[in-house]
Amino acid sequence: MKVVRTRAELRAALAAARRPVGLVPTMGWLHAGHLSLVERARAESATVVVSIFVNPRQFGQAADFTKYPRNEARDLAMCEAAGVDLVFAPTVDEVYPPGFDTVVSVGAVAGPLEGAARPGHFDGVATVVAILFALVGAERAYFGLKDYQQVRVIRRMALDLALPTEVVALETVRDPDGLAMSSRNARLSAAGRAAAPVLRRALLAGGSHVRAGGRDAHAVREAMLAVLATEPLADVDYVSVADPETLEELATITNGALLSLAVGIEGVRLIDNERVSPR
Structure with missing residues (x-):
């Protein structure tokens, strides 16, 4: 498994990658839900890429961003055990370089529910996912339906912007007592x-x-x-x-x-x- 941290390193690593490529975007602190996405990507892809990036633009409150659980060494070990080929773990400045001034804003489907409760949240999601889709150029990207509205927003964004990556949605993975797995549970x-x-x-x-x-x-x-x-x-x-x-x-x-x-x-x-x- 290879770990890259810059756009240039990612492009170089993908230049010789076997196709198709499957992308699993994450914010780290991986759990069985993420691993189910990796498993599906592994079954359908010659090359599996996982991104680990806690995206500050989708947090409405700085304190929530700061408290989000992080343990890169743990996440990398889980990725390697799951058969991931390439991990993209960039810094904030690598994803949003100095002078970055673009926002991807999806319309009606991003408005209610989480969009109403967390203004600007889906702008942050759509922007970072558009960047990841452009950088990786994967045939498929995998998301969990616990974040149902997020999946709808990303599908709308990819369709409207003619991005060729197919959005694959998988059912929510739960603990035995029914709680949906989430990094926040920690x-x-x-x-x-x-x-x-x-x-x-x-x-x-x-x-x-x-x-x-x-x-x-x-x-x-x-x-x-x-x-x-x-x-x-x-x-x-x-x-x-x-x-x-x-x-x-x-x-x-x-x-x-x-x-x-x-x-x-x-x-x-x-x-x-x-x-x-x-x-």
């Missing part, structure tokens, strides 16, 4: 970790309501909120029942819905989602 205390599966229980309650015949989206939101209210550590940012394509909030569920939520536990912001269809 910041939870034992008590916070014990409380965090309430997100999954809330989604399951909402999904059960829909599958039992419930069509009133407000009632589904209330079912989710009722579960969250049982956990004293849960600080609810939002619960949503939205159209899976447009992400606009629904009043009535007809063909399906995306249930999603953002909840703070001990100041750590966790998100999750579930796609449901009426019977």
